[in-house]
C-alpha cells in the first residue's frame with residue numbers, strides 16, 4: 001500500500017485523539033490494587049460493588065482467568081444464529097446510509113472479521129458462532145421526538161416488539177439507528193458514539209443497542225471526517241460503531257460474561273484501532289471489503305493467541 005499523506009494522517013490522528021478523549025471521559029484509571037470493574041455497555045467500566053445481580057462470577061468465585069487479557073464472568077453468550085433487527089429512527093430518506101449499513105448487516109455473518117467472536121464461549125464451553133442474519137427491519141418516525149434518553153431507546157425497541165413490527169426474539173439484537181438531527185442526551189458525541197445493553201421486554205431478555213449518525217459529530221465519532229469508503233462520512237463511521245456493538249452483544253449480551261478487569265468488553269479493548277488499511281477507490285482509508293463494499297471497521301479482541309486486536313480470525 002502507498003503510504004498515507006502526512007496531511008491525511010494528521011487529520012485522522014487529531015480525530016482519533018478527540019474520540020479517545022470523548023470516550024475516556026468517564027473512565028477511571030485502572031488500578032492493580034483497587035476494585036475490579038464491570039462493563040456499562042458504553043465503553044467504560046465502573047467499580048464492581050458486587051450489588052448487581054449476575055455481575056459476579058456465576059459460580060460463587062471470581063472470574064475465570066484466561067491468558068488472553070479478557071476473562072469470563074459466568075454469564076451467557078449468544079449461541080447459534082444471531083438475528084439482527086434495525087430500527088431506522090428519524091429521517092433516513094435519500095440517505096445512502098440505508099444501503100451501506102444493510103449491506104454490512106447482510107455481510108458480517110460468516111466474515112473473517114465476525115469470526116473473531118467465535119473465540120468466546122460460555123460456561124459449557126460452547127462457542128459463539130459466526131452466524132448473523134437480518135430477518136427484517138423497521139422504521140420509526142420520531143415517536144419519541146429528537147432528544148432521546150436511554151429509557152426512550154428501550155421504549156422504541158419495546159414499542160416495535162409490542163406492536164408486532166418486530167418479533168420478540170431471544171436470539172435477537174435490536175439496533176436503534178438515529179438520524180443526524182436526533183440526539184441521545186445521556187452522552188452521544190461527548191461520552192460515546194454507541195452503546196448496548198439488555199432489558200426484560202415482554203418477559204424476554206432483550207439485547208439492544210443505540211448507534212447514532214456520526215454525521216452529527218464527525219470529529220468525535222468518525223475516524224475520517226473528509227472522505228470515507230462509501231462517500232458517507234456519518235454512515236461509514238456508524239459501520240464501525242455498529243460492528244463494535246454487535247461484537248459485544250454476542251460475547252457479553254447481559255454485561256456479565258466477557259470483559260477485562262477494567263470493565264472493557266472485547267471491542268472496547270480495540271476501539272479506534274484499525275490495523276492495516278488500504279485505499280478505497282475514492283482515496284479514503286478502508287480495511288475490509290464486505291459484500292462488495294469497502295469499510296473501515298475497528299479491530300476486535302481475539303480471545304486466543306495471548307489476546308490481540310485483529311481484523312480477522314484465525
Ligand SMILES: [Zn+2]
Nearest residue numbers: 041042043268
Ligand atoms: Zn463497547
